[in-house]
Every structure is written in C-alpha cells, then in structure tokens.
Amino acid sequence: MEPFVYNALPARVVFGPGTLSQVGHEIRSLGCSKALVLTGPSQSKKGEALRADLGDVSVGLYSNATMHTPTNVTDEAVELAQTLGADCVVALGGGSAVGLAKAIALRTDLPQIVIPTTYSGSEATAIIGQTENGLKTTQKTLKVLPEVIIYDVDLTLSLPAEMTITSGINAMAHAIEALYSTDSNPITDMLAEQGIARLASALPILSKDPQNTEARSDALFGAWACGSCLGVVSMALHHKLCHALGGTFNLPHSETHTVILPHAIAYNTPFAATAMAKAARSLGTASAAQGVFDLAKNLGAPYSLKQLGMKEEDLERALDVVMKSPYPNPAPLEREKLLGLLRDAYEGKRPI
Structure with a gap:
C-alpha cells in the first residue's frame, strides 16, 4: 500500500424514500427554528409546499436561485434572510439551490440543510463556485459544507x-x-x-x-x-x-x-x-x-x-x-x- 492522506468531511446524510418528511426534525436538531427555504423558479411550488409542511419553523421562501450562483442573487437572498431573522437555510432543488445555500453560509455562517433533486453532487463538497461580471471562481472552505443532506429518492422520480x-x-x-x-x-x-x-x-x-x-x-x-x-x-x-x-x-x-x-x-x-x-x-x-x-x-x-x-x-x-x-x-x-x-x-x- 502506497502512503496517502485522507481528510474526511463532517456530514450528516439522511437517505431513502420519503425522507423529506424529516426536514422539520433536522431543523430542530440543529437548534434552529426560523428556516428560510431556497429554491429555483421551477421548484417554487415545491418550496411553498415544504414551507407549509414546516409550519412555524419556516419564516419565508426565496425562489430565485440561479445557475452558476451569481453574486447579485446572493445579495438579495442574504438581505431577505437577515430581514426575516432566519437562523438556517433549507435548499430544495439542484445545484443552483445548493450553490445559493452555500453562498449564504459563506457570508453569514447560517447552518444549511440541503435536499438535492438532481445528481449534481455539490451538496457533498466544501466547494463553492460563484459568478461575478462574467467570471466564475471557486474556493474550498468548510464554511460552505452543509450540515445535513437529505436525499429523498421520491423527489428524483419527476426529473426529466x-x-x-x-x-x-x-x-x-x-x-x-x-x-x-x-x-x-x-x-x-x-x-x-x-x-x-x-x-x-x-x-x-x-x-x-x-x-x-x-x-x-x-x-x-x-x-x-x-x-x-x-x-x-x-x-x-x-x-x-x-x-x-x-x-x-x-x-x-x-x-x-x-x-x-x-x-x-x-x-x-x-x-x-x-x-x-x-x-x-x-x-x-x-x-x-x-x-x-x-x-x-x-x-x-x-x-x-x-x-x-x-x-x-x-x-x-x-x-x-x-x-x-x-x-x-x-x-x-x-x-x-x-x-x-x-x-x-x-x-x-x-x-x-
């Protein structure tokens, strides 16, 4: 065996069918009670439904997560999170929603629960890519690593x-x-x-x-x-x-x-x-x-x-x-x- 170095990442993974029902429990387990739900425009109805299911532990929905994580979109979402007094974010969707959650966490240190509906894999990394003035840059920092990943197989059934x-x-x-x-x-x-x-x-x-x-x-x-x-x-x-x-x-x-x-x-x-x-x-x-x-x-x-x-x-x-x-x-x-x-x-x- 050749010498090697391996750095394991801290993460909680909840995997299976129907696991979306566990989001409220995971929010409370983080010690949080004011979640801001994040989606892209195409997932806004699912975001509204999740908000309704969460009841009083959700304070709002931001549904403009955008491909390649433009910094101006993050500006809007951070302002909303601060206005609503959110103490965590819950991202539902593909790489755009996950990327926005990471960008918010980078700026605010808010905990993240992410619920991927595609196979992007970004949720399992401490890497964030952001775009400003037509240039996409990346960085790696544990500040953007989600605290909880919820994989609900049922949510991928409608993926085209x-x-x-x-x-x-x-x-x-x-x-x-x-x-x-x-x-x-x-x-x-x-x-x-x-x-x-x-x-x-x-x-x-x-x-x-x-x-x-x-x-x-x-x-x-x-x-x-x-x-x-x-x-x-x-x-x-x-x-x-x-x-x-x-x-x-x-x-x-x-x-x-x-x-x-x-x-x-x-x-x-x-x-x-x-x-x-x-x-x-x-x-x-x-x-x-x-x-x-x-x-x-x-x-x-x-x-x-x-x-x-x-x-x-x-x-x-x-x-x-x-x-x-x-x-x-x-x-x-x-x-x-x-x-x-x-x-x-x-x-x-x-x-x-």
Whole structure:
C-alpha cells in the first residue's frame, strides 16, 4: 500500500424514500427554528409546499436561485434572510439551490440543510463556485459544507430524462477527476469506482423508465458517492474548463460537464493510465473517454458545445480564461492541445 492522506468531511446524510418528511426534525436538531427555504423558479411550488409542511419553523421562501450562483442573487437572498431573522437555510432543488445555500453560509455562517433533486453532487463538497461580471471562481472552505443532506429518492422520480442523464454524467465527472487528482487516495478511489458503476448501470434504465425507483435509488447513491470524492480531493482540467465555459458564456451546467468530460479524459489518459483504467472498468467499457461519450450520445444527451449554443469564435477566449489560473492536472496544459480539445468538444467528435 502506497502512503496517502485522507481528510474526511463532517456530514450528516439522511437517505431513502420519503425522507423529506424529516426536514422539520433536522431543523430542530440543529437548534434552529426560523428556516428560510431556497429554491429555483421551477421548484417554487415545491418550496411553498415544504414551507407549509414546516409550519412555524419556516419564516419565508426565496425562489430565485440561479445557475452558476451569481453574486447579485446572493445579495438579495442574504438581505431577505437577515430581514426575516432566519437562523438556517433549507435548499430544495439542484445545484443552483445548493450553490445559493452555500453562498449564504459563506457570508453569514447560517447552518444549511440541503435536499438535492438532481445528481449534481455539490451538496457533498466544501466547494463553492460563484459568478461575478462574467467570471466564475471557486474556493474550498468548510464554511460552505452543509450540515445535513437529505436525499429523498421520491423527489428524483419527476426529473426529466435528459436532465437525469446530464446530471448523472456531471456526477461521474466528480469521481473520474478524483481518480487522477493530485491527492487521490484508496478511500476516494473505492467510492469513485462504486459511484461511477452505480450511475453507469442506472442511467440507461432511467432513460427508458424514469419511474424505476431502484434505479433512481442507485443513481442518487452514486451521485452522493461521486460528490463525496470531489469533496476531499482537488479539481483538475475538466472542472476548470467547465467553470470557464459556464461562468463566461452562461452555458448550462450539467450539459457542459457532459460534453467536456470525455475529451478531458482523453487529454489526461496518457498521463493517468491506471486511474482511467479504473474508470473504464467501472463504466464497463474498454475506454473511459469513449465510454462516457457513447453513454451520453446513445442516451440522447448533448455531446457537442455547438449544441449548447457555444460560438466557435469564442473557443480562444474560453481558453484564455482557463490558462490564466489553471488547476493542477496530470497532463501538462499546452495551449494548442487544449484548443484541439475544445474544438473536438465543439464539433462533438468521438474521442480517440
């Protein structure tokens, strides 16, 4: 066994069907009694229903959580939390709602209970990404780690098929980068392989049968496992590319991860062969890069930046953002090769 360092993150996870009913108990267990519920616009009705269920332990609802966590949206939400005297936040939704809860916690230290309805995995990390003036930046701090994560399998049954696929592949990205991270370790490797395998087996089932509760449960567990990996290791090229594309050009989050991931894997494979062999084995394919690409394309997910509305003339500008503050990465970050990666992703070419 090679030497390694592993820093476990403190977290309480409540997993299963119907666990939304336990939110009130979890609020009180934190010593709180004035929760501000957070959702995005599409989840506002569910947020109102949760508020009603919580009764007097909820003081309000903020329903404008926005993709890539713009700082001006956080400004509004923090002001509302302070006006209402909230002593905790409860986020219900995908990565946007979770990101807003984290941004509020970063500024106010309010405890967080998060209830993911997608497979983003952000809830399991102490990482926050925020966008200001078209630039998305990230930081890692325990201040943004949620105190409680409630995974309710029932809440994922209504997740549309395409979002199920792209959200699931986004989750896989966390685990695949963890396998070749500069601080990878045997514990996260095991979690990563299990998370990838659960998602790889569940997503094809869910593309045909979105109401399959067993596959939903497997996918949600896989998302937690993958997110937990990212929570304790460093991000690399894949996430840097996605943050640059999403924050600067406002591309959709999970779809961008879905498009970029196979190309980032292909770029790194010659310098991380062992790690990518583990990913391929978990996917049940000979090639991790081609396995992810084929999974996305065969299940009807977008597989090119062109499909997401990216303009070819903006690829150079995206690369400028990436090169200004690169993340540690197994393969050297060479501008021309990275431009080739982005061009392949733009065209939707199957990785070699």
